[in-house]
Amino acid sequence: xxxxxxxxxxxxxxxxxxxxxxxxxxxxxxxxxxxxxxxxxxxxxxxxxxxxxxxxxxxxxxxxxxxxxxxxxxxxxxxxxxxxxxxxxxxxxxxxxxxxxxxxxxxxxxxxxxxxxxxxxxxxxxxxxxxxxxxxxxxxxxxxxxxxxxxxxxxxxxxxxxxxxxxxxxxxxxxxxxxxxxxxxxxxxxxxxxxxxxxxxxxxxxxxxxxxxxxxxxxxxxxxxxxxxxxxxxxxxxxxxxxxxxxxxxxxxxxxxxxxxxxxxxxxxxxxxxxxxxxxxxxxxxxxxxxxxxxxxxxxxxxxxxxxxxxxxxxxxxxxxxxxxxxxxxxxxxxxxxxxxxxxxxxxxxxxxxxxxxxxxxxxxxxxxxxxxxxxxxxxxxxxxxxxxxxxxxxxxxxxxxxxxxxxxxxxxxxxxxxxxxxxxxxxxxxxxxxxxxxx
Amino acid sequence: xxxxxxxxxxxxxxxxxxxxxxxxxxxxxxxxxxxxxxxxxxxxxxxxxxxxxxxxxxxxxxxxxxxxxxxxxxxxxxxxxxxxxxxxxxxxxxxxxxxxxxxxxxxxxxxxxxxxxxxxxxxxxxxxxxxxxxxxxxxxxxxxxxxxxxxxxxxxxxxxxxxxxxxxxxxxxxxxxxxxxxxxxxxxxxxxxxxxxxxxxxxxxxxxxxxxxxxxxxx
Numbered sequence: 001x002x003x004x005x006x007x008x009x010x011x012x013x014x015x016x017x018x019x020x021x022x023x024x025x026x027x028x029x030x031x032x033x034x035x036x037x038x039x040x041x042x043x044x045x046x047x048x049x050x051x052x053x054x055x056x057x058x059x060x061x062x063x064x065x066x067x068x069x070x071x072x073x074x075x076x077x078x079x080x081x082x083x084x085x086x087x088x089x090x091x092x093x094x095x096x097x098x099x100x101x102x103x104x105x106x107x108x109x110x111x112x113x114x115x116x117x118x119x120x121x122x123x124x125x126x127x128x129x130x131x132x133x134x135x136x137x138x139x140x141x142x143x144x145x146x147x148x149x150x151x152x153x154x155x156x157x158x159x160x161x162x163x164x165x166x167x168x169x170x171x172x173x174x175x176x177x178x179x180x181x182x183x184x185x186x187x188x189x190x191x192x193x194x195x196x197x198x199x200x201x202x203x204x205x206x207x208x209x210x211x212x213x214x215x216x217x218x219x220x221x222x223x224x225x226x227x228x229x230x231x232x233x234x235x236x237x238x239x240x241x242x243x244x245x246x247x248x249x250x251x252x253x254x255x256x257x258x259x260x261x262x263x264x265x266x267x268x269x270x271x272x273x274x275x276x277x278x279x280x281x282x283x284x285x286x287x288x289x290x291x292x293x294x295x296x297x298x299x300x301x302x303x304x305x306x307x308x309x310x311x312x313x314x315x316x317x318x319x320x321x322x323x324x325x326x327x328x329x330x331x332x333x334x335x336x337x338x339x340x341x342x343x344x345x346x347x348x349x350x351x352x353x354x355x356x357x358x359x360x361x362x363x364x365x366x367x368x369x370x371x372x373x374x375x376x377x378x379x380x381x382x383x384x385x386x387x388x389x390x391x392x393x394x395x396x397x398x399x400x401x402x403x404x405x406x407x408x409x410x411x412x413x414x415x416x417x418x419x420x421x422x423x424x425x426x427x428x429x430x431x432x433x434x435x436x437x438x439x440x
Numbered sequence: 441x442x443x444x445x446x447x448x449x450x451x452x453x454x455x456x457x458x459x460x461x462x463x464x465x466x467x468x469x470x471x472x473x474x475x476x477x478x479x480x481x482x483x484x485x486x487x488x489x490x491x492x493x494x495x496x497x498x499x500x501x502x503x504x505x506x507x508x509x510x511x512x513x514x515x516x517x518x519x520x521x522x523x524x525x526x527x528x529x530x531x532x533x534x535x536x537x538x539x540x541x542x543x544x545x546x547x548x549x550x551x552x553x554x555x556x557x558x559x560x561x562x563x564x565x566x567x568x569x570x571x572x573x574x575x576x577x578x579x580x581x582x583x584x585x586x587x588x589x590x591x592x593x594x595x596x597x598x599x600x601x602x603x604x605x606x607x608x609x610x611x612x613x614x615x616x617x618x619x620x621x622x623x624x625x626x627x628x629x630x631x632x633x634x635x636x637x638x639x640x641x642x643x644x645x646x647x648x649x650x651x652x653x654x655x656x657x658x659x
Contacts, residue, residue, distance in 0.1 A: 002576050040478025041471050045642050049635040052586050054571070054578035055506050055513065069580035078581045114650070114658050116506035119515075119635055120643035167511030280653065284481060341596055358656045359505050 014142030031089030098245035107214035135242030143373025199235035231257030236277035240368025272328030319349030326403035365409025456622035463629035494647020504659035520564035
């Protein structure tokens, strides 16, 4: 069935309040300013050379789940950027609502379509550009805008206060010392080998991940630290709302914290989008070609720990398991081989999904989509039945996904489609199955 | 009609080739200048190695995920694009024109083969038209512009085919064929046909990003 974005309008407090303040003239003024300031050869080339072949449709999990052409990557561009350019920005507030709904909630910026477009047109970039326009117009979904506000006020995503952060780390240290009496979560150690960074959902509601990481690092005997100041969180929802200014501030604070501590590198938890922010997007926006401090994702760090023998497995996790490849560290960093080596080292029996590696389907939570909150929850769950089929076809009951957003998205489809699967982080399994010599 | 023919093979041919060459160069140059001015931070990631790596994989039939998952389109696209260049450049009647005007000549395709390849281009155009009409995901994004470009290519090859086979009035068809071909040349820098110019750069850029920064393949 063919619909358009107008047929599936969703009410959202942020979007409604945003468009209520707009007129076509105001919209045009802002759009022209954004185009003049930030629209360059990339946008022009992409819009001009797209031959409208529709090959990208099959790349997108939304399209594959709905089989509705209006969800194809090129259709998303047709319903947003092409119209904006055609009308030179003179579009209605309602049209901006549609642009926001498509760009924020119907595209995960996963870049799977790069494997389908012969011309290499980066639809994710075009959707990010539409988000930038929507942000400048003040039309952003309420929930994700709240996280951007939190970033702005607290430098973390979840309104974690400065003292709560330290309290949480000390609390987890306390808890973990029951199991390993010598365990420390070292704060503010200048010159440590690495600064460990987590995203705000960890202290907020996934504290066991901090516990597990601390346990693994202590067992491995590595020289690490965590900051006791804001700048500890490298997650970045401002990157996804189109608020590049706040996006830059967050990662600037993060890199500055690592440099203040004079650490050799930053190791980060199992998060995809934070990795994208620090490895790909914000660092460039701040003017660094690559990174002022090397950035290592958990997958790679666990791979190092296992390969150097710093941690050993007491047993292998009983499989079979399957591996979900998160876009931001696979299409975004090429960690597919290391991820597999780690999983094979810690689990018994791996059943690969099809397609996998760089070609894997997205979890449909990333790109800020899950952060747009309950109004759009069904869209992303129904829009990812293809992923549910992919998971189901493996026939296994455990799925390893080294990314927070992927856990959120996959968890929802596992429940909705009754897959009865269990989701695991690498850290969950390593902590559970490693040799715990330091434990009491 | 004879006057029109003379105009088409004379001044209009110069105009068409001139617009095509100068227009293409101007568009490439202005896009490069714009990229340097507005996208310098991204242009700096472009590398020959990863650009060519990506282009290479995409030039191989079924060499990328997109090609593999669209087998019919892949076959037709390759045949279409190869013929689109082979036929006009290596057709005996075209080489004769070069010889008459400038006195140089080179190896030509056998007439029978060239005829077959021409039919292949026309069939490919019909296939593309069928896709635009029948596949919802293509129809959803198709505009008049896409049809004009397709009709232009089809007209050029079909009038050539008819003229070669002496079907209908030979002079009229030959003149029409030349005019269509010239229109196509002029259209390349200024329409969606410009993917002939820019496609390598957009693919090269994303190839550089995937190769140099993301360390993953993009095919």
